[in-house]
Amino acid sequence: MRERAGSRNGDHDRAAPAIRVNGACKTYEGSDRPALLPTSFTVGRGEFVSLVGPSGCGKSTLLGMIAGLLRPDAGCVEALGRPVDGPGEGRAMVFQDAALFPWLTVLGNVEYGLRAHGVGRAERRERALEAVRLVHLDHVMDRRPHELSGGMRQRASIARALVMRPDILLMDEPFSALDAQTRTILSDELQRIWLETRPTVVFVTHNLIEAAFLSDTVHLLSSGPGRIVRTYDVDIPRPRDEADPALLDLRHDMLERLRAEVDDAAARRAQVAEVVDL
Amino acid sequence: MSTAAGGADAAGGRRARASRGARALVTGFLRRSWFVLLILLVWWLVTAAGWVDPYKLPSPGDVLGTLGTLLTERALLVDLGATLLRLVEGWAIGVVAGVLLGILTGGSRVLEDGIRPVIAGLQAVPTIAFLPLAILWFGFNGTAVLAITAFGTFKPMALATYGAMHQISPTLLMAGRALGARGLFLQRTLVFPAIVPSLVTGLKMGWSFAWRALMAAEIVVTGAAGLGGVLELGREIGAIDVVMAVILVILVVGIATEQLVFARLERWVNRRWGLVGAR
Numbered sequence: 001m002r003e004r005a006g007s008r009n010g011d012h013d014r015a016a017p018a019i020r021v022n023g024a025c026k027t028y029e030g031s032d033r034p035a036l037l038p039t040s041f042t043v044g045r046g047e048f049v050s051l052v053g054p055s056g057c058g059k060s061t062l063l064g065m066i067a068g069l070l071r072p073d074a075g076c077v078e079a080l081g082r083p084v085d086g087p088g089e090g091r092a093m094v095f096q097d098a099a100l101f102p103w104l105t106v107l108g109n110v111e112y113g114l115r116a117h118g119v120g121r122a123e124r125r126e127r128a129l130e131a132v133r134l135v136h137l138d139h140v141m142d143r144r145p146h147e148l149s150g151g152m153r154q155r156a157s158i159a160r161a162l163v164m165r166p167d168i169l170l171m172d173e174p175f176s177a178l179d180a181q182t183r184t185i186l187s188d189e190l191q192r193i194w195l196e197t198r199p200t201v202v203f204v205t206h207n208l209i210e211a212a213f214l215s216d217t218v219h220l221l222s223s224g225p226g227r228i229v230r231t232y233d234v235d236i237p238r239p240r241d242e243a244d245p246a247l248l249d250l251r252h253d254m255l256e257r258l259r260a261e262v263d264d265a266a267a268r269r270a271q272v273a274e275v276v277d278l
Numbered sequence: 279m280s281t282a283a284g285g286a287d288a289a290g291g292r293r294a295r296a297s298r299g300a301r302a303l304v305t306g307f308l309r310r311s312w313f314v315l316l317i318l319l320v321w322w323l324v325t326a327a328g329w330v331d332p333y334k335l336p337s338p339g340d341v342l343g344t345l346g347t348l349l350t351e352r353a354l355l356v357d358l359g360a361t362l363l364r365l366v367e368g369w370a371i372g373v374v375a376g377v378l379l380g381i382l383t384g385g386s387r388v389l390e391d392g393i394r395p396v397i398a399g400l401q402a403v404p405t406i407a408f409l410p411l412a413i414l415w416f417g418f419n420g421t422a423v424l425a426i427t428a429f430g431t432f433k434p435m436a437l438a439t440y441g442a443m444h445q446i447s448p449t450l451l452m453a454g455r456a457l458g459a460r461g462l463f464l465q466r467t468l469v470f471p472a473i474v475p476s477l478v479t480g481l482k483m484g485w486s487f488a489w490r491a492l493m494a495a496e497i498v499v500t501g502a503a504g505l506g507g508v509l510e511l512g513r514e515i516g517a518i519d520v521v522m523a524v525i526l527v528i529l530v531v532g533i534a535t536e537q538l539v540f541a542r543l544e545r546w547v548n549r550r551w552g553l554v555g556a557r
Contacts, residue, residue: 069452087456099453102552103471113457115467146552164457 016081018168018200019043019066023075026061034225036061038075041219041228045167048194048201050211050218052254054271058226059204060172066202067093067170080167092161096173098153100145106156107132107141113164131163132156134193151182158190162197169199175210184242187213191239206274208251213242220254222261223271229261230254336519345523358527360420360503361496368424369488372431373481379432380439381465381473390440397436405430405487406494413499420502423495430491431484438480442473478547482540489532 025038036058043049051059064070065077068087077084079091087093092113100109110128119127132141135155145153154174161169175183187210194201194214205211211218218232232254236246258272318338324330325337332340348354379397383389405426412422412429446469454468496506505524512520547553 067456069456087452088458091456093453093456095449095453097449099447099449101450101454101468101471103474103550112454112459112467116454116458116460116463144550144552160457 016078017042018045018047018080019202020078021062021066021075022077024062024065024072024077025075026058026065026070026073036226039228040075041231043200043202043217046198046200047217048203048215050203050205050215051221052205052208052211052218053221053226053258054206054223054274056223056226057221058223059206059221061226063170063172063202063204066168067091090167092164092166092169094154094157094161094169094171094174096176098145098150098157100153100156100160102145105142105144106137106148106159109145109156110141110159110163113160117164127163128159131159134162134196135159135189149182150178151186154178154186155189158193162193162199166199169201171201171203173204173206176205176207183207183210187242190214195238208254209242209247212247212250212254213240213244218250218254220257222258230257333516333518336522340519341522341526344517344519345526348520348523354508354524354527357503357505357508358531361492361505362531364420364424364427364496364504365488365492368427368492369431369485371424371428372488373435373484375428376432376435376437376480376484377439377477380436380443381469384440384443385465385469394440397433401433401437405433405491409495409498412495418499418501420499420504423492423499423502423504426495427488427492431488434487435480435484438476438483439473442476442480443469445476446472475547475551475553478540478544481543482536485535485540489528493528 020042022040023038024036024040025034026036027034035056039058039062051062053059061070065072066079066084068079068084068089068091079089082089100106101112104112107125107128110131111124114124114127129138129141132138135158137152137155137159140148140152145156148156154177158174175186178186191214201214203211203214212232212234215234218234219228220230220232221227222229232250234247234250236244240247255272321335322338325332325335325340336344379393383393408429409422409426412425416422416425450472451468454464459468493506493509496504497510498506500507500510505528509521509524512518512524
């Protein structure tokens with residue numbers, strides 16, 4: 001059985017789902033409109049779930065709550081059977097802009113979380129090398145982030161999260177700052193990595209195709225106020241191909257749904273325009 | 279025949295290139311130093327013509343001669359060494375204290391709200407105003423001077439550290455926390471390295487504040503060795519060539535530390551932190 005960094009305490013409930021969100025809602029200070037209406041869903045162990053929708057739909061708010069970086073106003077969020085009250089504990093996060101430490105090399109960045117957990121030097125190096133190889137960055141592991149392309153930086157950021165052997169991998173629009181080609185390549189890579197390591201993933205994106213391509217389950221969110229409007233199960237066998245007609249059909253359905261959901265014509269145009277990207 | 283001509287051409291080309299390079303060097307030097315040369319010329323003319331009393335303004339040659347004598351007699355070197363040692367010590371104490379306080383209070387809202395206005399208020403008081411206090415506490419000696427130097431560095435350093443703390447990217451902090459960094463580990467491995475580029479600017483500023491405070495204090499507290507003491511002695515015995523020679527030494531030390539230490543440090547940090555393109 002695979003050892004996980006978060007399992008050292010060893011007392012989480014094996015039967016519980018990876019994530020349970022129960023009636024969580026959020027209104028930000030100084031705003032009269034809720035960012036997220038009470039929302040509930042669960043994510044099974046080893047499941048790949050996407051939260052997709054236009055900006056302001058509360059998808060990043062939801063992810064922040066699961067990460068333990070934000071507190072819901074009401075309701076609760078559980079990870080691995082325990083209430084979330086802060087970051088860590090088997091959850092690792094990948095940010096939109098990679099958020100690598102500029103003063104550390106790729107390898108140094110990947111080792112950082114292990115250092116924070118007091119893992120010894122030799123084991124640290126070994127696990128970091130393994131993670132760096134997994135994302136195909138072994139040839140640049142001694143470079144610093146500013147010497148890397150955007151795609152490489154995001155790979156490094158994924159390695160930095162995976163090295164923790166997280167039960168849950170949280171990804172906040174990890175590919176949205178990349179050009180279309182790099183994005184396609186990294187989506188493919190992420191599929192391969194997920195098939196190899198099988199963590200539970202919550203993936204936030206505004207790209208419908210990306211969400212459908214990667215996920216077992218897609219929660220479609222709409223804004224003003226943020227809420228889940230529909231949930232899709234994607235039963236297409238893996239490894240998948242982004243050009244699969246079934247994925248394009250699914251994308252079409254999601255677009256229609258989003259159109260129907262937003263009454264105001266101008267708001268609809270804006271929201272739909274945002275999720276229609278290739 | 280033709281080869282000989284070709285060889286001559288090549289040699290001519292090399293000579294032409296070399297002379298072009300030499301000319302560029304000379305014009306570059308002239309462009310940056312014409313004003314200094316002009317000042318020296320006017321200075322020399324004024325003194326050579328005897329328009330001013332040499333006790334008010336000695337000639338450039340006299341000042342250089344005095345400087346030479348002072349340096350060969352070693353006495354000035356002892357004073358220079360004492361001053362530099364005090365400068366480095368006071369500056370280092372001020373830097374460490376300022377950075378520690380900056381990080382400590384920058385990380386806590388309560389501490390910051392209480393302490394920051396006090397430091398900002400103290401920064402409004404010229405450091406030298408605290409010299410009488412330092413003399414009463416530490417005595418009329420080098421310790422008082424050192425304390426003033428350290429204090430002069432401490433204030434801008436603490437303020438620079440606060441400023442830097444507020445510029446740390448929140449995403450970077452979130453990334454660190456999400457990876458399990460907290461407490462002292464977070465401060466040591468994330469907060470501190472993140473503020474280093476801004477600290478380098480603070481170090482430079484602290485150095486110039488340290489210099490000012492040190493010189494002012496040394497001129498008053500003349501018991502121990504130091505350039506300030508030599509300046510004051512020069513004034514007492516009316517040796518204006520000594521005074522001007524010491525000012526020259528101070529000028530050279532200032533330029534040298536800027537070019538040899540801080541400029542290099544800044545380049546190194548910018549390269550290492552990936553700020554080369556950004557600046």
